[in-house]
Amino acid sequence: MAARDEIALIDDDAELLDALSFQLDAAGYHVHSFGSAAEFLVAVSGLSLACIVCDYHMPGLNGMDVLRALAARPVQTPFIMLTAQGSVPLAVSAMREGSVNFLEKGQPASELIAAIAQAIATAVKGKEQVLAHRIRLQTLTPREREVLALVADGLSAKQIAQQLGTSYRTVETHRLNLGKKLDIHSPAQLNELLHLAGER
Known part of the structure; x- marks a missing residue:
């Protein structure tokens, strides 16, 4: 059996966190759920993640804080921002900070699942291109x-x-x-x- 891609899901809404975890697990992902950004940032170094899905509005550290903290890491993992109250300026800011997608909550789970699949595929293709370029340089x-x-x-x-x-x-x-x-x-x-x- 093939290894399942690991996803980090970060949201302070426990009910939504459970529902999304269940749906992503059913879609074939291994889900690590976190109720806060701080909890995630403590655990992230021990995880091998294919994608990170994070709520923007959370008490304490928010989604943008998580993005900024991850930017210092040597391995960049695709990041999808979720929000209940989206706006164009917020979406633009998230994309500038490195988010590959920005989705509003309340959409069908299939949209999030498709966004995750696309983010992972794009990241894999990018890694393959980097490897090909490095081989040519050698x-x-x-x-x-x-x-x-x-x-x-x-x-x-x-x-x-x-x-x-x-x-x-x-x-x-x-x-x-x-x-x-x-x-x-x-x-x-x-x-x-x-x-x-x-x-x-």
Whole structure:
């Protein structure tokens, strides 16, 4: 039997917490329920979560506080904010802080389940892309890595040649090899690849 994705569900409304936990469990998720943000933040480091679903309005720490606390962690987990009183400014703020979705309470559970599935699928695809980019970067020689860093910093081939004490033609050869190995054709593409691979 395949392992079930683990979901953290955070809400101070015990009745809603139980109902959503039951529905998510029935949908095939392993649910960790928390009645407060503080309780969740104490436990989160020991969990391997695929998604976090958190109420915005809670006494003490609210959903935005949870988002901000999680931003400092090295592993980013998809985060869905729930609220009983949604507003456009609140939704925009939540998205800016890193929430992948913002849902109003009272919607059918199927909407939350679909949002969780989409958030997990997007995160998995992103991790696969990061791994693919890192593998491509590992194919580079040490000298190509040096040239890569200087190209990413915006230096021209002539400037790179001067800095590395080599010929312009040699630098151009390295740049051609970089383009072939990494399938990139501009400094912008290079910087995007480095960013996605977590190297910028």
